[in-house]
Amino acid sequence: MNLAELEMHRRSRSGSVLFRLCALIVLLALGCCRAHAGTGGEFFTLQQPGHLGLTAFASGFGSDTYATTGAGFQLEQSVTRYVGLVGRVSAFQVYQGKGYNSPFVTESTGVRTYERFEGGVDLKPASGVSLVVLGGRDVGNSNAPVIEGDFSSWLFQYRPYPVNLSFSSTHFFENAVTSNQIDLRAVVYGTARWLLLLGGGGAVWGGGTVGKPNGQGGPDVGLFLREHHTSIDLQSGYGSSHLYGLLSVSVGLGWDE
Amino acid sequence: MTGDQGSPVRTSNRGNNPRPGLEINHGLKFGTGGGLGLALQQLGRAYFRHVARLCAKAALKVRLAPTLGRSRSLVFLLVLLLAVSVAKSDEPVGSIQELRGTAQVFRAAKTIAAAVGILVMLGDRIETLADSELTLILRGGTRLTLGEDSTIIIDRHLVATHIQTSIRLLLGKLRSWVNDTGGAGGVNFEIHTPNGVAAARGTDFEVEFIEGKPCPADPSCLRYTTVGVYQGVVVVANPTSPAGSLPVTVTAGYQTTIPCESPPTPSARWGAEELRAPGYH
Numbered sequence: 112m113n114l115a116e117l118e119m120h121r122r123s124r125s126g127s128v129l130f131r132l133c134a135l136i137v138l139l140a141l142g143c144c145r146a147h148a149g150t151g152g153e154f155f156t157l158q159q160p161g162h163l164g165l166t167a168f169a170s171g172f173g174s175d176t177y178a179t180t181g182a183g184f185q186l187e188q189s190v191t192r193y194v195g196l197v198g199r200v201s202a203f204q205v206y207q208g209k210g211y212n213s214p215f216v217t218e219s220t221g222v223r224t225y226e227r228f229e230g231g232v233d234l235k236p237a238s239g240v241s242l243v244v245l246g247g248r249d250v251g252n253s254n255a256p257v258i259e260g261d262f263s264s265w266l267f268q269y270r271p272y273p274v275n276l277s278f279s280s281t282h283f284f285e286n287a288v289t290s291n292q293i294d295l296r297a298v299v300y301g302t303a304r305w306l307l308l309l310g311g312g313g314a315v316w317g318g319g320t321v322g323k324p325n326g327q328g329g330p331d332v333g334l335f336l337r338e339h340h341t342s343i344d345l346q347s348g349y350g351s352s353h354l355y356g357l358l359s360v361s362v363g364l365g366w367d368e
Numbered sequence: 369m370t371g372d373q374g375s376p377v378r379t380s381n382r383g384n385n386p387r388p389g390l391e392i393n394h395g396l397k398f399g400t401g402g403g404l405g406l407a408l409q410q411l412g413r414a415y416f417r418h419v420a421r422l423c424a425k426a427a428l429k430v431r432l433a434p435t436l437g438r439s440r441s442l443v444f445l446l447v448l449l450l451a452v453s454v455a456k457s458d459e460p461v462g463s464i465q466e467l468r469g470t471a472q473v474f475r476a477a478k479t480i481a482a483a484v485g486i487l488v489m490l491g492d493r494i495e496t497l498a499d500s501e502l503t504l505i506l507r508g509g510t511r512l513t514l515g516e517d518s519t520i521i522i523d524r525h526l527v528a529t530h531i532q533t534s535i536r537l538l539l540g541k542l543r544s545w546v547n548d549t550g551g552a553g554g555v556n557f558e559i560h561t562p563n564g565v566a567a568a569r570g571t572d573f574e575v576e577f578i579e580g581k582p583c584p585a586d587p588s589c590l591r592y593t594t595v596g597v598y599q600g601v602v603v604v605a606n607p608t609s610p611a612g613s614l615p616v617t618v619t620a621g622y623q624t625t626i627p628c629e630s631p632p633t634p635s636a637r638w639g640a641e642e643l644r645a646p647g648y649h
Contacts, residue, residue: 158582170648192587238585241644263644269634277645292649298637302621303598306639312646333646337639344646359647367581 177210225251287319469500515541571600
């Protein structure tokens, strides 16, 4: 694939992804408005008092073909009960190869670093449901726009084993690759201090310089320390990057204004 | 009431101060936020004291007819019983064991700066300020930790064969470690918030009443109670629910929420609502 073809492919692909994301946002917004139309238009009422949330996160992925680490933080300011504004700053290091979340056109042979600055909205149409839609740009060894959508929802919330379904989709304009991650986890055990989650998940990525879809998947183990607002998540499995391990830690804090 | 061995609380018949706090608990508590019931209770106490004083004076100064000679002993007995009754109701229910930051105790028309060791009387209103935390030990061994910006009133605390405690949480967070070994007849421990009641037997749990913030279970409601259980079982109900609230049983590791006048939500895993996608997403 020459550069002109790649550029054409990138544009058509990004147009399609943007269209899908816009359609999803409109659908969710319409759903929110319809759901709350009978409650006096509360969808547009400013949340008083507001809430500022801060989430710090760090993650690492390792396999014999791809290795990367990342860390950052996210600020979320409530606007209405159903909408929040989100800003996210993260920094990544790719040590070798290409993988599910690499924005690079070519494989890395040495360490490459880039920072990602994103902003967007968090739509919360119902209790336990969240869709964060972000747009931004990579700066550094990767230097191109990026768009992202993160969906999370609780199922069977009032059962002994509530289930969390989460889905993330990111499109890297640098290499025109779209990467999707999905996880389904259930709270299998818990006390007042911690929750243990078990489930499965993986990633599918393709398009752009990757071409055909690649994939990986395996079991998930999650530990949530309630009093410290800390999540520790581990996934290990097999796929296009061969045997891999993925570990992340995130801490959430919040302040009422 | 019975004194309890092993309790860190100094009751009136122990320690150097014979009846600390008794003098300043003689006034009525109107205007201190104790509520009508509490005010009537204290009005009754003041009335009994007045009657007791009059009876004592009458018994000492008035020469009674010989036919009433036998009644004199009855009058003395009555006076003694009344005096004992009044004294019992003024006994401290506990003491402040730990304090971080600033807290105040409102007793009658007086405001006392909270400090470690201060005895807490029935009907005291205890308030913590921002970035403050206060721990109380009640007679019988039950431990209460009041979070920041929180207010409680101890309405009832009887330590006998059956321990009965009723506490009003007007705002903020209260964690309770209920000692169920203090009474042979069991423990009846209740936390009342403006829209909920949490009743426990031998347990460790936390009740929070929040005003002015959207309830996670019903964002249109801006005043709600949450009950989370560390150990044991707590039964939660909303007595203000117009539809009639079926109580919800909450076990260890679970929580429930009472939005406004609605019944409590079914119990759910405590903390799960904070979780979203794994951090590597």
